[in-house]
Amino acid sequence: MQFIHSWWAYLVLLVLIISVILSLVGLTSKKDYGATDFRLALFTLIVSHIQLLIGIVLYFVAPWFKAFGEVGMGGVMKDSTLRLYLVEHPLIMIISVILITVGYSKHKKKLTSRPKFKTLAIFYTLALIFMLSRIPWSSWF
Template identity: 80%
Template sequence: MYETVQFIHSYWAYLVLTVLIIASINAIVGYVSNKEYGATNFRIALFTLIASHIQLLIGIVLYFVSPYFRAFSEVGMGGVMKDSVLRLYNVEHPLIMIIAVVLITMGYSKHKGKLTSKPKFKLLAIFYTIALVLMLSRIPWNAWF
């Protein structure tokens, strides 16, 4: 089961990163160029929200079926924090990704309350770009390539 969930989580991450990059660029370009916020912009933001939440759910399942999770009972929290690989997979990656998904959710929710295009794009640009930077900072790159 672990291998299957890990496979899905790894490849869904490509989709999440792609749509998050597209959504961030779309929001920045929309804000800078004073574009009108339309249905396409809404769909891009919504699809990014949905894809990131699905990735979070897959990640939560993976977290608890992962062999890295057993390290908490084997070496304890102190041992996990001393080992950089265990710390990345058990603490840093999950925590930062949860924060990133929360930022995506906040940006999406806040932008819906704005009535004009410029503030909508601004909120999406800020929240989605910060989430993107956070995600890029804690991806286990050695496992991807």
């Protein structure tokens, strides 16, 4: 399960980075918002939600979860590694997926291209920054 979660994360990051770049390019170049832009925004939403579901399952089956019973919440918060895996990473990733979801929902309600790109650029960039801040990089490399 952790293998799937780790490899799917590469896809999520790749798609999110592409979405952020293209939304910024669309915003600055004043191009029209098209079907490809819509599909990319939707695909970013879908892959991030799949990653969230995989992460929720992994959270409860991973050996890290047993630490709550062994050391309690106080012990988890004192240990930086446990805190990252059990508190910080899940919380920030949930917030990131919420940002992607809100950005996608808000951009659909806009009627012209510039506000659509602006909404996606703001929310997807924030989600990307949040994600990059709490990825357990040491376990990836």
